[in-house]
Structure formats: structure tokens, C-alpha cells
Amino acid sequence: MESNTYSSGVIRHFQHPHNYGKINNADGIGIVGNVVCGDEMRLYIKVEDDIIKDVKFETFGCVAAISTSSVVTDLAKGKRIKDALKITNSKILKELGGLPLIKIHCSLLAVDALYEAIYDYLSKNKKKIPEKVQKKHNQLKRA
Helix, strand or coil: CCCCCCHHHHHHHHHCCCCCCCCCCCEEEEEEEEECCCCEEEHHHHEECCCEEECCCCEECHHHHHHHHHHHHHHCCCCHHHCCCCHHHHHHHHHHHHHHHHHHHHHEEEEEHHHHHHHHHHHCCCCCCHHHHHHHHHHHHHC
């Protein structure tokens, strides 16, 4: 989407976000933010038998940040950890019908929040952390 307007998918997810809220005693929590725009995302996962059984988010941010948080939870819910790690910002953008170029970073934040929640879950449970998850975690820690 090249214009500065939001698609109907973005507006729908902003007005009626899916999976909004907090999971008490979450198995994994991903917290990411963008200092430039001020968005902060918290993503909570509940995992059973390597499947993300529940996922919720709390986002302080713009229309795009809330919409991308909603979509990433839809895409991750019910997926095996390894399949959830295949979720990309391109999939989020497709699901939403695009975002203005200046807001694409919000879809990257949503993916980062998911990766951080998975990293948190795997590390707490002393499970093997895939190289791409470790690499992403290290990048986010440096930022």
C-alpha cells in the first residue's frame, strides 16, 4: 500500500483487535519497542505440547501498531513453535491489506514481539533455541 491511508483490514483490526489483553502466568512474554515512534508491544504466549494454545497482546501505540499486534496473534494462535517462527512482516502486511510505507516498522515490531515471547518460553524451559531466534534476540538487546 503506497498511500498514506489505512486499508479496511487495518481499520477493522484497530477498531476490534483480536486477542487483546494479558495472560497471567504466561509461558513466554515478548516486550519490544521503538524509541523513535514510541510504540511498545507486549505479547504473551501459553504453550502446550509445543503448540501456542493462547496468545494475547497489550500495545501502546498507533493504529498500525495495534492492528499488526492483533494480526500476529491471529497468525500464531494454534501453531507449533517452529511454524510460528515462519510468520513474517510480509504475511502480516498481506493479512492487513498493506500499510503506509512510514508504518511498515510496526509489522516488524509485531514479529519481534512474537520472537521475543518464543525466546522467553524456550529459555525458561531450557529448550534448544533456534539460531535465528537467538540472533534476533541479540539484535533486539543491542538496540
